[in-house]
Amino acid sequence: MSDKPTIAAIEGWYTMDADKPHLIGTSCNSCGTYYFPKLSTFCKNPSCEGEEFTEVQLSRTGKIWSYTDSQYKPPEPFIAADPYVPYTVAAVQLEKEKMIVLGQVVAGVGVDQLKVGDDVELVLETLYENDEANKIIWKWKPVA
Amino acid sequence: MSNEIAVIGVGMHPWGKWGKNFVEYGVKAARDALKDAGISWKDIDYISGAATMRCGYPGYVAGATFAQALGWQGAEVNTSYAACASGSQALAAAKAKILAGEAECALVVGADTTPKGFLAPAKGYRPDDPDWVRFHIGITNPTYFALYARRRMDVYGDTLADFAAVKVKNAKHGSTNPYARYKKCFTAEDVAASNMVANPLRLMDICATSDGGAAVIVCSAAFAKKIGKSDAVRVAAISTVTPTFAGEIIEMPDIATDSAVACDAVRFRAQLPIKAYEEAGIGPEDISLAEVYDLSTALEMDWYEDLQLCARGEAAQLVRNGDTTLGGRIPVNVSGGLACFGEAVPAQALAQICELTWQLRGQAGNRQVENAKVGITANQGLFGHGSSVILKK
Structure with a gap:
């Protein structure tokens, strides 16, 4: 383990709780619709005139809606390790919020280890490292 | 009228x-x-x-x-x-x-x-732009098409052979089209030998830009x-409706769907032809042929269902039966589709109209659909844009 500090790769999108992290969203005080990333201006439900929102922690477990991987190195602003290591991506359905959230799957898990409907939980893992820090992002991890 | x-x-x-x-x-x-x-x-x-x-x-x-x-x-x-x-x-x-x-x-x-x-977003550190964020965390354009394709496999039992069959079909259709860019009659072996881009989609499952x-x-x-x-x-109908909140499917370039807590989830691609059918006063049973946006092979199969050419989940059966091949019950992409053209964004929806016009006039030569009377187009792009146009004799 390096002794470099761990810093959120994207500030304010998730709690930095190492054990039980959550994505941070908002919910509309009028109709209850959830938003991720956070929305705090005008509700997008066409039947709602809500302008007041409450910051909420989204469910940290869900079921896989679908999954894939990235065999080619993506363009910037993705910061790839050298040599490039393909990673897996999952779209995860959150039951309470009735929404699907994308994210990488933890390192070492390939598409052949996943199925639609599998249970996953949110964890924090390194997105990339630079000289100053480990940049941390949310990822989905299969629940054993 | x-x-x-x-x-x-x-x-x-x-x-x-x-x-x-x-x-x-x-x-x-x-x-x-x-x-x-x-x-x-x-x-x-x-x-x-x-x-x-x-x-x-x-x-x-x-x-x-x-x-x-x-x-x-x-x-x-x-x-x-x-x-x-x-x-x-x-x-x-x-x-x-x-x-x-x-x-x-x-x-x-x-x-x-x-x-x-490939197209990429503007540089710098811009976490306020969700499009920047999704590229930063490694969500590229093929990611979305691959998610749709994989879901078809796990939920409906579609196979890689089904996806390859769509490519083989479109390649054959387009092989004699003088306006197509790719005219080679690719085989299922060619598709399987092409590089994996985003599992389960290979290079030959995904369309190029032209x-x-x-x-x-x-x-x-x-x-x-x-x-x-x-x-x-x-021109019997032109549908250019927006999506309806809450969107059911994760759409490029979003990181999350709308939350369907207060509104039912609605599938945008299915809404586009519904409006077109209503405007034309006809139904899917009246369609002779369709030109759809096959950004990927698997996406063409989603369109069969969104156009109501078959029930949800049954698109692979249409492919296996040869129903969507020239000579079949409801030929799709007889022009060769994006598989043979590659996407030229502002020209593509009009190219679909050109093909339907030639088909309905009986001027499509080797690609001619017999007794074509009504044709429909369908496409979907970024930021809630999409269209479906119906032409008839």
């Missing part, structure tokens, strides 16, 4: 990676369409261009750019931008103008020159009659 307009001319510039100015492609397509209609450029009183975002200012004002290149002649001008639906929106503008009695005969034209390689140009001439029923083309193909 009073809410229909006539298609009296169509023309295209071959798709490819020619590297020329987009205006050249558009003007060539426009001149071919004028010749096809048997009228002169000076007979056009409304020009409606589909914009391109990749060719600088002339692309943003495409209608005027094409008008100037064809020779300023005082026609009224419009430019529409709606991502992949730009051509359909430009057509809708012409239709509205004609049905309002403010124009008789309109030229609708779109063309594009595409850069090499240069190209397409043009359509539409007019009032009275004008068509005046020039002896009363039996011209008709």
